[in-house]
Amino acid sequence: MNDILPVQAAAWEGLEETLRVWLHSYGYRNMRTPVLEHTALFARGIGEVTDIVEKEMFCFTDRLNGDELTLRPEFTAGVVRAVAEHNLLEFRGEQFSQPQRLYSYGPVFRHERPQKGRYRQFHQLSVEAIGFAGPDVDAEIIVMLARLWEELGLSQIRLELNCLGDLAERQAHREALITYFTAHADQLDADAQRRLHSNPLRILDSKNPALQSLLEAAPRLSDFLGPASLAHFQTLQRYLKQAGIAYTLNPRLVRGLDYYNLTVFEWVTDQLGAQGTVCGGGRYDGLMATLAGKQAPAIGFGIGIERLLLLLESIGGIEPSAGCDLYIVHQASDAYQAEVALRAFAVAEELRGLGFAVVLHCGGGNFKAQMKKADASGAHYALIIGDNEWLSETVTLKSLRAGGSAADNGVQSDGRPVQQTVALAELARVLSEQLYDQPD
Incomplete structure (x- = not known):
């Protein structure tokens, strides 16, 4: 187990x-x-x-x-x-x-x-x-x-x-198998001998190489x-x-x-x-x-x-779905630390209530360490809240799955920005467009 x-x-x-x-x-x-x-x-x-x-x-x-x-x-x-x-x-x-x-x-x-x-x-x-x-x-x-x-x-x-x-046909076949295997009992292994009278049909399923020629010549159920x-x-x-x-x-x-x-x-x-x-x-x-x-x-x-x-x-397995839609990263100076943490908590709950899958970073850590965890989570986006975001009532939305030369120029392959500032009031709409209304 x-x-x-x-x-x-x-x-x-x-x-x-x-x-x-x-x-x-x-x-x-x-x-x-x-x-x-x-x-x-x-x-x-x-x-x-x-x-x-x-x-x-x-x-x-x-x-x-x-x-x-x-x-x-x-x-x-x-x-x-x-x-x-x-x-x-x-x-x-x-x-x-x-x-x-x-x-x-x-x-x-x-x-x-x-x-x-x-x-x-x-x-x-x-x-x-x-x-x-x-x-x-x-x-x-x-x-x-x-x-x-x-x-x-x-x-x-x-x-x-x-x-x-059906049962009668299998019974007739069973009797024929018992007769056949009894006549060749000296060739049967211990497992086949044990099954001879109790379940002779299962002898046909034996993988023992020494029995294969004997099994090939056994009576076939199709004939019954x-x-x-x-x-x-x-x-x-x-x-x-x-x-x-x-x-x-x-x-x-x-x-x-x-x-x-x-x-x-x-x-x-x-x-x-x-x-x-x-x-x-x-x-x-x-x-x-x-x-x-x-x-x-x-x-x-x-x-x-x-x-x-x-x-x-x-053949390469099944591609697992993303771990979550968003990973919320939050870090602030001492002056705003409590307020930023509270806002991150509130934003996470609000977005979950709208149907988004959200992981809120817990346990502290610097910005670089939090972003590493965000990337490892499998999330589509990191949602970042710091001093500037708290003061301006915005968040920073950063794509974690952008790649290739387009991402090097600050845009994703579909032309959308890799990172953008979004007002809290517009966040749900922007996320819906980014996550669910992407072009084929």
Whole structure:
């Protein structure tokens, strides 16, 4: 688990704002669920024999009442629980009338081996479309992710796609896998042998180089898909081709959680080493029934924020927004020191009330030291108040972001002065023009 320091948090905030705008443009609304849930929720929802439940969850017994609790290892099970508990789908009997587009964001916890971009407390964006059955929503979610990568400037990222079919089809495939791997049990590693009867589908996801030829020859789920599953998957592919989304069919893509069915996908890159998955998701039509006893189709995906930031860093990162609009510098002679400090304080509050982001210098210091702090703050302008400004009821406005040969001549590239004296009565108007009405 690691700290995110202020110098790093600027990139986080920039990415988070981009994600919010992108999600709202597709009609997704924020939902916030507890960090702690009952352990049984994840055991039922994720699957008893998954790596997450078996080895990675942070579980404990509440000493006050004996409840078995777990720090959430992912969002989807908690979101589905909350949707059912609060009847957000508006169930009437077994029918529902209000499908939901939801997203959650925050820390999740898994006790796995830390590595670059992967921590035991990490952050995840989880997006869920609950109550939508058709492949059109599957396609929309994949297309919206392609739009996000484009907005972020990520080109070294590709889509892998598979279909897991329905429960009966996976069961038939499971039996075929058990038969196949049992016949080759002497070639399986310890992890594959452990999964042979509990979750043989996950053997296909093994990265052990010694197993790859064996896995290539294993029975393929696509050979067990029925007409409905094939039609769903083929229609999805038609949508993606129409949208110009390139993809690779990966029959060994199974995802790590038990609740997936039909469509599964991953966006992967070669820029992050062996752990190349940036985003993964798929359809989980049976999870609502498992957790709440009522059927509702759903699809979703998760993005690891640390890994996405690493990928963005490799192409130059997200440009952080300015720390503030103005940094107020104030220094005066002994005769006016108290009055100048009071005026600086009053001007700062007045400008904040008008919607400007203002940092007031506190703690004293000479003019040069204050200007250094003003520049380091990321502010667009330093607003200077001294003896002359106090006596004339003005301020000096100095651009901190002017550059190039134009600035050497005392003007910015758009022709505006680098430094100017502004009457207090005109300050709000001038700032609005300088900060918000600049020409393109």
